[in-house]
Amino acid sequence: MDNNITGVKTPNGVFKPYIHLAKYYETDKMAVIHHSNYIRWFEEARVDYLEQIGLGFDVIEERGLYSPVLGVSCEYKSSVRFNENVIIIPKIEFFNGIKMTIGYRVLDADTLQLRASGESKHCFVTTDFKPVSLKKDYLDMYETLLRWTGVDVM
Amino acid sequence: MDNNITGVKTPNGVFKPYIHLAKYYETDKMAVIHHSNYIRWFEEARVDYLEQIGLGFDVIEERGLYSPVLGVSCEYKSSVRFNENVIIIPKIEFFNGIKMTIGYRVLDADTLQLRASGESKHCFVTTDFKPVSLKKDYLDMYETLLRWTGVDVM
Amino acid sequence: MDNNITGVKTPNGVFKPYIHLAKYYETDKMAVIHHSNYIRWFEEARVDYLEQIGLGFDVIEERGLYSPVLGVSCEYKSSVRFNENVIIIPKIEFFNGIKMTIGYRVLDADTLQLRASGESKHCFVTTDFKPVSLKKDYLDMYETLLRWTGVDVM
Amino acid sequence: MDNNITGVKTPNGVFKPYIHLAKYYETDKMAVIHHSNYIRWFEEARVDYLEQIGLGFDVIEERGLYSPVLGVSCEYKSSVRFNENVIIIPKIEFFNGIKMTIGYRVLDADTLQLRASGESKHCFVTTDFKPVSLKKDYLDMYETLLRWTGVDVM
Numbered sequence: 001m002d003n004n005i006t007g008v009k010t011p012n013g014v015f016k017p018y019i020h021l022a023k024y025y026e027t028d029k030m031a032v033i034h035h036s037n038y039i040r041w042f043e044e045a046r047v048d049y050l051e052q053i054g055l056g057f058d059v060i061e062e063r064g065l066y067s068p069v070l071g072v073s074c075e076y077k078s079s080v081r082f083n084e085n086v087i088i089i090p091k092i093e094f095f096n097g098i099k100m101t102i103g104y105r106v107l108d109a110d111t112l113q114l115r116a117s118g119e120s121k122h123c124f125v126t127t128d129f130k131p132v133s134l135k136k137d138y139l140d141m142y143e144t145l146l147r148w149t150g151v152d153v154m
Numbered sequence: 155m156d157n158n159i160t161g162v163k164t165p166n167g168v169f170k171p172y173i174h175l176a177k178y179y180e181t182d183k184m185a186v187i188h189h190s191n192y193i194r195w196f197e198e199a200r201v202d203y204l205e206q207i208g209l210g211f212d213v214i215e216e217r218g219l220y221s222p223v224l225g226v227s228c229e230y231k232s233s234v235r236f237n238e239n240v241i242i243i244p245k246i247e248f249f250n251g252i253k254m255t256i257g258y259r260v261l262d263a264d265t266l267q268l269r270a271s272g273e274s275k276h277c278f279v280t281t282d283f284k285p286v287s288l289k290k291d292y293l294d295m296y297e298t299l300l301r302w303t304g305v306d307v308m
Numbered sequence: 309m310d311n312n313i314t315g316v317k318t319p320n321g322v323f324k325p326y327i328h329l330a331k332y333y334e335t336d337k338m339a340v341i342h343h344s345n346y347i348r349w350f351e352e353a354r355v356d357y358l359e360q361i362g363l364g365f366d367v368i369e370e371r372g373l374y375s376p377v378l379g380v381s382c383e384y385k386s387s388v389r390f391n392e393n394v395i396i397i398p399k400i401e402f403f404n405g406i407k408m409t410i411g412y413r414v415l416d417a418d419t420l421q422l423r424a425s426g427e428s429k430h431c432f433v434t435t436d437f438k439p440v441s442l443k444k445d446y447l448d449m450y451e452t453l454l455r456w457t458g459v460d461v462m
Numbered sequence: 463m464d465n466n467i468t469g470v471k472t473p474n475g476v477f478k479p480y481i482h483l484a485k486y487y488e489t490d491k492m493a494v495i496h497h498s499n500y501i502r503w504f505e506e507a508r509v510d511y512l513e514q515i516g517l518g519f520d521v522i523e524e525r526g527l528y529s530p531v532l533g534v535s536c537e538y539k540s541s542v543r544f545n546e547n548v549i550i551i552p553k554i555e556f557f558n559g560i561k562m563t564i565g566y567r568v569l570d571a572d573t574l575q576l577r578a579s580g581e582s583k584h585c586f587v588t589t590d591f592k593p594v595s596l597k598k599d600y601l602d603m604y605e606t607l608l609r610w611t612g613v614d615v616m
Contacts, residue, residue: 036197037190072228076223178490
């Protein structure tokens with residue numbers, strides 16, 4: 001597999017998979033990556049994904065918006081160990097302008113074996129935590145997220 | 155509310171709620187506790203809970219067992235902020251000797267307002283990650299977990 | 309040892325040692341607590357200490373001040389393991405109204421064996437990161453910190 | 463600056479600087495990266511560095527060795543913020559076959575401005591924590607570390 005090219009076109013070229021190298025400080029005394037870190041990896045991959053589709057944090061924050069996490073879940077299939085590379089693949093599973101669900105698959109970067117899968121649920125709020133409707137107030141963001149909903153980047 | 159006494163009897167007295175003081179290093183740039191930490195708080199409360207019902211890590215590990223996390227989920231209801239105390243209340247929702255689901259409620263310790271709820275799913279394995287049936291091989295652990303299944307400690 | 313009473317008088321009674329229970333998620337694959345967590349424990353103990361001497365975060369923040377970390381160091385003497393209690397004992401080693409150094413000892417709560425020692429260096433800034441002199445602008449904070457400089461709480 | 467090439471030759475080519483993208487979950491409520499994470503970044507860069515000079519964790523662990531951290535320190539010069547890239551540059555400052563000190567500089571990847579500097583101190587032990595002399599027992603590791611002592615990779 002060529003890790004650099006998936007063929008899915010983005011505003012800046014083609015989608016590049018997000019790769020995380022499992023850190024020593026992420027291990028626990030079972031000698032595997034502690035399960036809480038996967039939730040952080042989802043966030044890393046989400047930030048990268050949104051940036052690649054044109055909705056980087058700078059774009060979102062300059063409008064005075066946050067996208068808080070309403071819920072997360074993860075199912076662990078097989079352990080990730082120190083110094084292994086994993087690919088984390090996000091996908092917008094659901095989006096209606098007010099709420100959004102992003103799904104994630106975590107694959108071993110060498111074997112592409114599934115390590116974990118999960119999702120995170122989001123809404124959109126102003127920096128003083130008032131909910132907003134993207135469809136009503138931020139139409140370009142709405143259209144971007146809608147365009148990517150259901151699209152497999154890998 | 156008297157935080158020290160719930161009235162539920164344990165092998166060592168009565169169940170004591172698990173309280174976590176939200177740490178500065180757990181905050182993020184939204185000035186609230188980062189969502190990934192709740193997954194860690196579940197673990198803290200689970201360790202404490204198992205110890206209180208007589209299944210402390212020392213007990214489990216001296217038998218050469220681990221109880222890995224097969225899945226986690228959390229729904230966030232309202233933010234926890236730095237230096238706030240939360241009570242995390244575990245409950246064995248499901249247990250059949252092979253798999254176990256523990257549910258959690260996270261409450262503000264002052265107002266008892268619900269901050270989050272979630273669950274974790276577990277199995278039991280030997281230290282070389284071979285699955286075991288508690289009912290078959292560790293009857294006392296099986297009976298203890300069964301006795302607490304569905305019991306509200308608070 | 310009576311962990312609850314040191315005899316040192318504070319505005320709210322007597323100084324209570326800060327105890328941290330080492331968490332599972334703080335372990336690493338050497339089956340000991342990962343060294344980075346001690347830096348976080350220093351912060352926990354510092355927050356607690358400042359609160360006990362009357363300078364809780366609420367007090368500092370309501371004046372629009374931060375106390376950023378200019379430097380940290382830690383020397384590791386012996387490992388802390390999962391589920392062990394440690395006492396973390398802060399002491400203001402140096403304070404001149406502009407800069408402050410706090411030292412820390414980390415002791416096993418059962419044996420009082422030294423696990424680690426270290427220090428953190430701080431200044432005081434407004435929330436837009438402009439340096440302030442406590443002696444000039446916040447005399448009561450200045451006097452409190454000066455009074456505790458060099459005082460052993462345990 | 464060409465981030466990929468420093469010109470310093472390694473067993474596998476030329477030394478590649480280690481770059482870390484500051485994560486959202488690494489921020490704190492001051493809206494900057496929490497200071498404890500730099501200690502983790504040092505570790506990331508150390509693991510990468512040792513691998514590049516031919517002493518990857520696999521090499522060290524297959525000999526039944528650990529290299530525990532005896533001490534760490536960090537001085538913070540200017541804040542790192544979310545989504546900024548930093549370059550972390552390790553250098554063996556001292557090595558005598560028994561103890562080793564590695565220094566680190568953390569630079570902004572765009573401006574090369576110094577964000578922080580620090581060091582970590584190490585010894586070498588067997589997996590049951592018995593100290594070893596590399597000079598006596600692991601001559602090739604000794605010679606490799608000696609060869610890199612004092613060498614600037616960037």
